[in-house]
Amino acid sequence: MSQRxxxxxxxxxxxxxxxxxxxxxxxxxxxxxxxxLLALKVHPQDMGQVVGRQGSTAKSIRTxxxxxxxxxxxxxxxxxxxxxxxxxxxxKSMNDGSSM
Numbered sequence: 001m002s003q004r005x006x007x008x009x010x011x012x013x014x015x016x017x018x019x020x021x022x023x024x025x026x027x028x029x030x031x032x033x034x035x036x037l038l039a040l041k042v043h044p045q046d047m048g049q050v051v052g053r054q055g056s057t058a059k060s061i062r063t064x065x066x067x068x069x070x071x072x073x074x075x076x077x078x079x080x081x082x083x084x085x086x087x088x089x090x091x092k093s094m095n096d097g098s099s100m
Contacts, residue, residue, distance in 0.1 A: 005029055007068050007076050011038055014061060019046035035075030038065065044083040051080065 008029045016022035021043035028039040042050055051058045062078050069076030 005036075006072060007036060007065060007074070008038060010068050011040065011061070011065060011078070014064070015040060015042065015050060018049055018057070019043065020049070021046055035077060036069065037077050037079060039079045039081055041081050041083065047080075047083065 008027050012025060012027050015027075016025050019025060019042055024041075024043035024046070026041040028041075030037045030039070040050070049057070050061075052060075058078070058080055065076045065078055
């Protein structure tokens, strides 16, 4: 096998194909007793494309990684790291005092 793992190369290829800033895609790979953890970092403006509506794109990427892991006898998990300087607004709580 090459220096880089198949799951890591697959994730990088997949994410670089869907983002606007492919040069900013970074994947860190850690292996422990729980399996493989791939930590994904992307440009702040690309977070929406990686996560998708209601997390659908991220869920699909995780499903594909699970298949790659099964093929290589490994449990592969994905962690999408929120970039520094993210402009995501804070979530509104259910008890914010507004009425309907």
